[in-house]
Amino acid sequence: MHRHAFSEHPIRFRDRAHAGRILAQNLDRFTVHDRDLLVLALPRGGVPVGVQVAEYLSASLDVITVRKVGVPWRPELAAAAIADDVLVRNEDVIRKARIDPVALRDAIARERIELRRRNLAYRADRPPAPVRDKTVIVVDDGIATAATMRAALAALRTLGAAELVAAVPVGPADTLADLRTEVEVVCPSSVTHFYGVGASYDHFDQLSDDDVRLSLAGARRHRYPGS
Structure with a gap:
């Protein structure tokens, strides 16, 4: 059985960094001694959240770029x-x-063309972090339909991740309940009357590719285990 971390009381976040710090505190079961732990953030909005989670857990951080074909x-x-x-x-x-x-x-x-563009923008010539046999926490700044999260999780299963966790600060209660039948879900703010991810944030600015690059560069300077 999966363990699920949920709150019945919606939380107001100042910004994505604040949301990331609160989310990280709900991931305490992952210790600094787990050297097979990897945090993967969904760009763009998930990256500043993932930075906080990776720092709190002393984990390696990378992005997972996903393109949905609707x-x-x-x-x-x-x-x-x-x-x-x-x-x-x-x-x-x-x-x-x-x-x-x-x-x-x-x-x-x-979509492959756009995916290659984004990978080049975010990673330059660095290969994706290896996920086989690792515990992978997939982070975004929130969930609405969960389509992108599900795509990321499906890809990571194909790539051989040992354990997967979907971790987001906020999402609609019904979508989160559905998702938790498939994977462990950690979400500190489960919202019954959901009006979009941005509605839970005081500051929810659009992020650029440069913002993502700067966040990842700063995280790498922390030299997390395995990075």
Whole structure:
């Protein structure tokens, strides 16, 4: 059975760093002695949250870049997703939506181009952190539909992660409850009447690729174990 950390009382966060510090305190079972621990942040908004989590846990930090390929008339519904070099196809969705194979192939190709651009922007020539046999905490600044989080988790399972944890400061109670049937979920603020991730933050600025690079560079200077 998974252990789930939830709060029934919504929390107001000053900014993503504040949210990351609160989230980190809910991850106490992961100790500094766990050298197989890796924090992966979903850019862009998950990175400043992940920085705080990785610092608190003395863990290595990297990003996991995910591109969702949505059904054309329902873009929030993922027909496939790409994370680093892994393609995850949702065969059930593809079949039921009767997506044309050529159209799907072209859409995947377009998303691969954007994924490569983002990987180059965030990592330069550094390879992705290895995840095989590691405990991986996947961090974002919040969950709405959980589509991106699910895509990241599916890719990490394919890559051989030993244990997966979805960790977010805030999300809708029903979506979180659904997600926790699949994976361990840590979320300090479960919201019944959900109006979007940004509604729980006083400051929820849009982040740039430069912001992500600066955050990752600062985290690497901490020299977390295994980094």
